[in-house]
Amino acid sequence: MNYRHAFHAGNFADLVKHAALLWLLAQMQRGGAPLQVIDTHGGSGLYDLRGTEARRSGEAEAGVMRLMAQAEPAAEMTPLVQAVAEANSGGETWLYPGSPWLIARALRPGDRYDVFEMQPDEHGQLSDLMAERKAVATHCADGFAGAVGQMARGARHLVLVDPPFERADDYGRSCDLAAGVLDQDPAATLLIWAPLKDLHTLDVFVRDLEDACDLAPILIAEARMRPLEDPMKMNGCALALINPPDGAQAVLQAICAAVVAEAVGGKAQVWPAG
């Protein structure tokens, strides 16, 4: 596997995913029931934007650095702005928090977080980062294979599925995982991230997801950074939100619109599948 998230940390796609994740965490923590978050593809958890990888790609410059420079970010982006500022102790932005950092920070007493990362070196960094957190278990294992087995009884479940999509079967395995999670807990909420290259791939994925999720409601959020003319490029990103909390459509629309706002030819749209 070649994928290293350090090249992409803090890019437009991370902003969409992490702003949505923070909103979901807040919504799902409203009731008294304990929340279990399962993150199938965790990465290392915290990224150095001054590092070689981030500087070489320049993706954070166009993403989080631009967001942090905004005088008045959209209200739906504010929780992410606050989290990034906190990760940097209120100073200059040079660290970007990944999903493990954001989720661990949000846990209440009684909540639990299971995070998978298959690459040993990335998992080593993740495990060091989470070492002091008693409610967090890191697993150096395949998240697609292991997630359902970690689901705790009696908790609400939020499952983040964020594969690299280097392998064609990441789409099919995401659908199979959604079916497995819903089989254990039909009320579980899943957030699946996917790249947006061409409409055919998205269309097939959404149809397979509908089949896998049976009658569970699904929202598809698209942040297109440019028209989908070149399928060899990542032209945007999509989120599939299964069992969305109330109000999700408007919030996802605002998040996608905020992220594509400065992209020439950009477009944001959120629609219910099925």
Ligand SMILES: C[S@@+](CC[C@H](N)C(=O)[O-])C[C@H]1O[C@@H](n2cnc3c(N)ncnc32)[C@H](O)[C@@H]1O
């Ligand atoms: C897109 S990154 C995750 C980013 C992270 N979720 C975040 O938002 O900060 C995908 C990660 O999944 C890891 N990975 C790839 N295949 C995996 C699998 N089957 N199970 C667990 N981790 C995997 C990669 O090593 C990589 O670190």
